[in-house]
Amino acid sequence: MNSDTNLKFGRKVISVEEARSLLSEYVKHTEIESVPLSAAFGRRLAEDIYADHPVPHFRRSGVDGYAVCAADIEQATPENPVELRIIEQIPSGTVPKFKVYSGLAARIMTGAPVPDGADCVVMLEMTDALPLDDTGLNSSHVNIKKHVSFGSNITPIAGEIRMKELLLEQGSQIGPGEAAILATFGYSFVSVYRKPKVAIFSTGSELLNVEDALQPGRIRNSNSYMLAAQVEAAGGEAIIMQALSDDAEEVESALLETLAKVDLILTSGGVSVGDHDVLVDLFGRFTGKLLFNKVAMRPGTPTSAALWENRLLLALSGNPGASFVGFELFAKPLIKAMAGCQTPFQEAITAFLDVSYDKGSAYPRYVRGTTHAETGCLRVRPAGIDKSSIMVSIKDADCLIQLPAGGKGFAKDERVLIYPIQ
Amino acid sequence: MNSDTNLKFGRKVISVEEARSLLSEYVKHTEIESVPLSAAFGRRLAEDIYADHPVPHFRRSGVDGYAVCAADIEQATPENPVELRIIEQIPSGTVPKFKVYSGLAARIMTGAPVPDGADCVVMLEMTDALPLDDTGLNSSHVNIKKHVSFGSNITPIAGEIRMKELLLEQGSQIGPGEAAILATFGYSFVSVYRKPKVAIFSTGSELLNVEDALQPGRIRNSNSYMLAAQVEAAGGEAIIMQALSDDAEEVESALLETLAKVDLILTSGGVSVGDHDVLVDLFGRFTGKLLFNKVAMRPGTPTSAALWENRLLLALSGNPGASFVGFELFAKPLIKAMAGCQTPFQEAITAFLDVSYDKGSAYPRYVRGTTHAETGCLRVRPAGIDKSSIMVSIKDADCLIQLPAGGKGFAKDERVLIYPIQ
Structure with missing residues (x-):
């Protein structure tokens, strides 16, 4: 029992906050990659996004109706409508050909550019087009039946977004609103951080693979799948590894080989003071730096972490609940920070x-x-x-x-x- | 303007709840497919999951320590420890070879099966193994320094999950906790519903592709990307289509061709009363059944829906905010229901x-x-x-x-x- 006892006494308890702060020192975000916008949902931006044009970049009509001069229609009522001559039709996607002077109107659609000279748009519902012929489909004049004020139904240039405005910050996660902004500014490809690769090892010779038949005294490995789902929810790429054996040398070489290929190793189990706690054995013999091996928290007091070959190894308690909690407190912020998140610690x-x-x-x-x-x-x-x-x-x-x-x-x-x- | 006016008067307003209820009538969930558990996160179960064995399926030790008879250690204190003979070691993953009788103890690890005869487990910290030899590593006897009561630190068979218990309901979304349960019960493959395929069309001749340079009077198509991100967040597979033209025949054939390949079509724009509202034109000429074309809500009053060739077509307003809101109120529950969710309407x-x-x-x-x-x-x-x-x-x-x-x-x-x- 001596080795147990030594390790037990060798454990210095630190707070959750201290443990998080220690881990934070060693987090590096992953490399930047360029992905198509439609494949970037959920990823995090690797750059600040600024407006390279104002929105709208033209005076935009907010309604279907007539672009007119407000001064012309100051007295307009349903009983005494003001008659204006229609000079053109401006569907959205086109540009006006003519300027609107006093006495004139341009038929305009929602989203279309308001012609020069016009300073308001009257909604279609407040107008009556005057028939030109028997079909009733063409008209050269319109009756405006209501006064609307200067600027009405026109979004001015830059009314929504100013030129050079900071739109999205580096580290922002790309959701529907961010996607709309990126599309508006022409980002068909987006610079995002690579998804952090997280290898997941469970320990315990009692563990069967999921596809194995049940055996006396043994259980199927469920922690690895739970942790993998947590990794993916945090924005990482989960890699479920074969459960670790009890052999310290085998464990050391399995982890060392994996370290070179991933951004983070998670283990569950093997960190308490029992006779077969392989992570405790590893930390006793490996060339890495033990960051902590006891945290003032329940569950998961023996949660441990190390820096090894410049990579983080987070060793969670083996009990499912402790593993789950340890992930949320320590691994999730690590993965979010590696993926570029600037505020990885959730506020209480x-x-x-x-x-x-x-x-x-x-x-x-x-x-x-x-x-x-x-x-x-x-x-x-x-x-x-x-x-x-x-x-x-x-x-x-x-x-x-x-x-x-x-x-x-x-x-x-x-x-x-x-x-x-x- | 006659056609506009007719359509305007042809619109009967219904409530959001009525519109949702109309859509619900035509929702079918997608086919069932079998996917590896590690690829099933976020998907929804296509079957109820029952326990085919109890958990634990053996009397499980909750601690590292000694399995003993509680009656033997009733008087144990640090000053007057009770000495018991150690009969075996039971690492987790093994099965006990011997029964524990009075006077005997078995060294047992967390998660290992408690041997017959033993009725409690004493934590290692409350014991002192007696050295057998100079190395101090082996011992044949242990001093128990504290009384623990009958049943302590033993999870009985089925203490966590009873045989045949309903664990997960059809339609549940697979997160970390569900993944742990599925792994425990041997589901290396899981029956889930196929992700609903959702085709997204924007309308408007003002729309440029994201990769296009900006042009006077025109804007890049942002709604399609916003909606695609919303579709994926809801559990669907988003397919961004080329924006629709203003030509009614072209629109009809593009939508009809797509209908055969997807579970739902979303459009944005073209539903109001303007001159170039292609969806309004379509509903005037198509062979499908218009379900509604006016909803008592702001924004998005002209939101429309149709059943066409046995598929749902949801036509959202074109303004970004209206499109976003319309998706959340109508499309999201549709997609969730198609993906198997039993309670697709979020409670307020x-x-x-x-x-x-x-x-x-x-x-x-x-x-x-x-x-x-x-x-x-x-x-x-x-x-x-x-x-x-x-x-x-x-x-x-x-x-x-x-x-x-x-x-x-x-x-x-x-x-x-x-x-x-x-």
Whole structure:
């Protein structure tokens, strides 16, 4: 038991914040690549995007109607309409040929450029075109039945976006609104950061592959798939590796070989003080730098991390709940930062506890929680059974509830901090 | 203008709820396909998943320590430890060889099966192994220094999941928790619904392709990319098509040809009462069934939908804001339902208005909003400039604020209903 005992005493506990800050020091974002806009959704911009033209770049009509001089129609009413001569039709996508002078009007469609001289657009509904012939389809004159004021229904040049305006910041994730902006400014290809490659290893000789038949005393490897789904939700590319054996040399060479090919290695299990904790063995013999091996948190106290061959290795606890929480607290911000996110640490928000939570804890506790809104208030309760070994309730978690260390527990309706997931 | 006028009067306004209900009648989910679990994240299950074995399927030790008989250690204290003989080591992944009788103990690792006879597990920290030899590494006896009660640190068979329990329902989206469950139960391949294929057409002769240089009076097609990002966020496969021309016959044949290959067609623009509104023309001449062409909502009043060759065609307003809102209200639930979601219509939740909103409206208004939590309360404000022609603020929207019809506007701190986006 000596080796266990030594390692146990060799563990210096640090806070979640200290652990995050240590990891942050070693994060580098991935290389920049150029991808077609239609394949860039969910990715993060590798550059600031500025407007290289104003929007609109012409005086844009906001309605279907007639472009006229406001002064001409100041007295217009349904009873006393003002008659103007129609000089042209301006469908959107075309440019006006003529200037609008007093007494004239141009038929104009939504989105089309307002002709010079015109200073307002009257909606079609407030006009009556005067028939030119029996078909009723052509007209050379229009009756304007309502006064509209100077500038009405015209978006001026740069009314929406000014030339050189900063539109999107480096690190922004490309969603529908960002895609619209990029398309507007001609980005058929977009510079984004490569998706961080994350290798996922589970440890434990009890682990069967998913396709294996169940055996006495053994279980199928579920953590790797859970973590892979978390990696992809965080914007990474998950690579599920064969589970690690108990042999320290084999583990060392498997990890070392993988390190060269990925941006981050995640392991689950093998970090506690048991006899077969392979990551503990590895950290005792490897050439890398151990960053921490004990964090003041429940679950996941033995969460460890190392820098090895210039790559980060994050060793999560093996219990499903601890693994899930450890990912959200440490791996997700790493992956987001590698993918270019400038604010990878999610801010905590306040919610009201829906039920009392009677367990105190020597360390801050991160409880998987389910939120709901109730008459404008955010309420939260633990998601199912919150025991780190329990996997079945992970699917119900949409946040982590952060409960400070202390002995009393927490009352129903007390305010707590939560970290929303996604 | 006659054709316009006729169509205008031919439009019967229906509510958002009626429009949604009409569309729902024609939704079919896509075919079922089998995909590897690691490629199934984000997809929806095509079957209910039941437990075909209990979890755990053996009495599982929750800690590293010694499996003993609770009755043996009732009096154990650090000062008066109870000495037991160690009969074997049970690493996780193995099965016990021997039964534990009174006076005996088995060294057991976290996750390993508790041997018959043992009825509790004592944590390693509460024990002292007695050295057998000078190396201190082997021992045949252990001192138990603390009493633990019957059943402690043992998860009974089925303690987490009962045999035949319903674990995941058809239509559930596969996230980290679902992935863990599927892996545990051996689903190396998963039955999911094929991603609905959604063809996206923009209309308007003013539209340039994204790669085109800007021209007077013309703008680049941004709606198609915005909608494509929305389609993918909703779980669909977006197919961006060449923008539609103004020629009614060309439009008809382009849409008809596409209908045969996709699950849904989205168009943006061409639905109002202008002279060049190609979708209005199409609905006047096509062989399909017009479901609605006017919805009591702002923006997007002329939103239209049709059933054509047994496929749905949803024609959104062309203004970026109206297109965005129309997608969220109508297209997103359609795509989610096609992909197997059983509850495609998101429930509204309550939030407090952060600012007053002074505009009344003849129809219910759906305002793009940005939420934040403040001391446990959910607050919301319009996202930037809320004018349906304004595209630049779409990126800031994380919800739609639903403001009922009426003339007065809404005061700061008033409660409103919001539909979160995503």
